[in-house]
Amino acid sequence: MKKEQNGSEIIPMAKDYKFHLSQLVNLRISDEWGEVQARAQYLNGENQYLVHYQAADKCATERWYSESQLVAVEDDRSPGMPVFGCVDLPEGEKVEG
Template identity: 65%
Template sequence: MRRRASISGDDDGKTENKPIVIGADAAPFKFELSQLVEMRISDEWGEVKARAQYADGENQYLIHYKAADGRATTEWFGESMLEATEDARHPGCPVFAFMKLP
């Protein structure tokens, strides 16, 4: 949550109240929940299950994926370690995990 404070300043004889943002501006998330992503350093890919935003570090994503040894696993990865999986028929479009509707 950002806190805003107003201060008065004298600018060419005019008094103006300007909001000041106190706190860090966090980077926006690059990936959405349920989006499919690929690990940059391997051929592994998985689904974004959760994400975390930090004031002093890069965004983190909890990825559920099938590891190279065949195990299903879930681990946190930094945003810089991931790439979006794209639809080959529609370059640039992200791919999302399948959800069974009720």
Template identity: 50%
Template sequence: MSFKFGLNQLVEIHVSGEFGAVKARAEYANGSENGYYVHYKAGDGRAVTQWFDESDLVMVEAEEAPGQPIYGSTELPKGDVVQ
């Protein structure tokens, strides 16, 4: 079974509308659906990391390129700054 979401890809938690980045993925020998360890900001402002089933997640798309996934970066390239 292949993975629907990539590492560091931004995903939305379908039921809550919160979004975060995929930090780990798991596949299971018993045929269960893939799992994703997602780091996100919860509605109450806390940083949370939790496992979700693949069917609980939706791809976050780039507005300027519908259908294209967005990947978060963990480090900025040398010389770049956040504005």
């Protein structure tokens, strides 16, 4: 941390996260998609996201990705709105494909 002459500290501005925990994201490099499980901020680098997804070989996996490697999953009925994973659907609801 740098200090000014009057002794006060200069604190770097935190970068906002682009994606939320439990948000569904697409991997830019493939057709794979997954759920954000964790996030990390770095002073001198891009925000990172731990994404849990099913890889092309059909195995469940998780890996850290840079923010620029991800794009938000969108529902055609609500463009621009984030989509979140859920464990249990409300009673009477079903997933549409």
